[in-house]
């Protein structure tokens with residue numbers, strides 16, 4: 001049975017043995033850890049940050065896709081499927097709705113403080129981030145999982161046939177540690193490409209890089225043209241209040257659409273016009289469509305959204321304030337590690353992916369899963385991956401970490417040339433190639449090709465850099481992961497010569513029936529992008 | 543970004559150092575948290591709500607410090623503001639059961 005172990009302070013090279021290693025500390029990691037522990041497996045959860053505050057959920061307030069069992073469930077899936085740009089999978093949607101609902105019921109059973117409806121029943125379709133993740137940490141602790149806070153994983157360990165461990169660094173000391181495990185779940189979240197959004201600091205696509213180094217592919221990386229409105233200069237990429245916004249130019253002139261109507265609803269129809277307007281100058285907003293009751297609900301229901309206004313000393317319902325569109329990469333975009341089996345296997349023995357680290361195309365296709373689907377997917381996929389990893393661990397009992405190779409490359413092991421590199425400069429360059437509206441909200445062959453060349457240059461620089469040591473390894477790997485994720489994004493976006501979901505090509509504005517299949521990317525020094533329907537043999541792996 | 547650590551209010555419990563997801567704080571020899579890696583701060587306001595004495599202030603600008611001082615934050619009653627609006631108190635969670643977000647989501651569509 002699982003038992004809680006007190007860990008002594010880590011020294012360089014410390015080895016921890018376990019059945020299942022969960023990499024990450026957000027909801028997907030928590031559910032994976034609980035699920036694996038439920039089977040009796042010994043579980044270690046290693047988080048780059050603090051499990052309870054790290055990741056995209058903890059600072060937010062997440063609505064879930066909460067579909068009770070019954071006749072309406074199939075209809076609900078069907079309604080949602082229509083919005084997925086033809087790339088979701090109804091079977092996955094149905095089982096995700098089911099698993100997420102079951103697990104929300106577990107939260108009820110465990111006493112999570114859900115609010116009540118007027119009739120006294122509990123409203124379980126929303127999870128307030130700080131409360132939810134603090135609650136999950138307590139459950140994970142109670143389940144006997146060993147939590148390693150501020151212990152980022154830097155690379156996987158494996159041999160030709162399977163993954164059997166991982167190596168990381170202790171943030172406090174810079175010392176290394178290794179974990180030997182029978183099954184590993186990558187729950188490292190999405191890639192925010194160094195954009196300063198809520199929870200974004202640790203979301204650098206590390207799991208994407210680990211998976212690719214192990215030989216796995218990624219999918220849906222072109223569906224990263226996702227942005228959300230925020231008060232200018234803030235971290236608050238929460239779109240909900242902008243449902244009640246009208247948008248303006250600096251002089252107070254209302255933005256108007258082609259029909260002369262004022263631009264409103266910044267999380268719906270108005271977003272595109274706001275984005276267009278931003279290309280030619282600053283845009284302002286006012287939440288003037290919220291009546292007093294809505295103002296009160298917004299303030300009390302989304303208190304994080306009001307921190308910037310309160311601290312700036314402005315009233316967003318009455319004053320104009322400047323807004324920006326924050327780039328969200330794969331956090332609210334959909335791309336990630338490709339899932340090839342029902343227990344969220346990656347096709348590499350022993351390696352599973354969950355939450356935002358995985359591609360969410362199965363449940364949300366080519367559009368954003370923000371606002372409901374992603375939270376439910378984190379719950380469901382975490383649960384499946386935890387079970388899958390625990391089962392795999394049970395199957396391979398003879399584990400010898402000495403035989404495993406370190407699979408990490410760029411950032412950890414350089415080539416012979418060993419040039420000094422300015423990581424901060426590399427990070428800025430990559431961000432500038434991916435975050436601007438005219439690079440990722442709208443794409444063209446030309447902008448993509450220019451970015452591709454710049455990113456190849458950055459990657460070559462990282463490859464030749466002196467390997468980092470101590471705690472500096474973390475930054476080196478983060479920059480490598482973000483750069484790799486940007487290169488995969490560009491490769492997929494170049495191949496998709498149409499507009500679909502949150503991939504918008506100015507040079508191919510329409511949807512093309514013939515391209516209604518997924519795009520897989522893989523490779524490190526040599527990046528390849530292929531259409532899934534032409535790569536069927538690969539689907540047989542795992 | 544995190545900008546103010548009030549030495550007067552702080553009881554040197556080291557919670558903020560442990561819970562900050564971006565590992566922004568170190569401590570000085572007296573146990574007072576020091577903002578050691580300010581540029582890593584993700585402006586998530588979570589250290590504020592975990593602090594048992596409302597001794598921390600995170601300004602709203604995510605790209606650099608605003609220069610706000612402790613007396614100003616105090617005078618504008620900004621210490622503990624986020625915790626109060628959530629219903630958290632003295633570093634303890636609370637208030638989720640009163641979250642009216644369901645009304646917003648119903649009206650949203």
Ligand SMILES: Cc1cc2nc3c(=O)[nH]c(=O)nc-3n(C[C@H](O)[C@H](O)[C@H](O)COP(=O)(O)OP(=O)(O)OC[C@H]3O[C@@H](n4cnc5c(N)ncnc54)[C@H](O)[C@@H]3O)c2cc1C
Nearest residue numbers: 024025026028048055056063153189355356371372374375
């Ligand atoms: C502002 C905002 C609001 C949102 N609102 C909604 C909503 O209303 N509804 C909805 O469905 N979705 C919403 N989302 C999306 C939702 O938050 C995510 O889908 C969800 O958090 C994904 O969970 P996760 O566990 O996969 O990743 P995260 O919660 O992002 O966690 C990733 C974890 O991985 C850790 N990590 C990263 N790299 C490493 C490493 N190398 N080693 C160890 N650990 C590592 C991080 O520290 C973190 O703990 C929102 C997102 C944002 C940013």
Ligand code: SF4
Nearest residue numbers: 552553555556558593
């Ligand atoms: S959490 Fe608050 S009281 Fe505790 S050390 Fe930090 S600032 Fe001081």
Ligand code: SF4
Nearest residue numbers: 562583584586587589
């Ligand atoms: S705001 Fe968030 S990232 Fe910044 S110091 Fe506080 S807890 Fe850390």
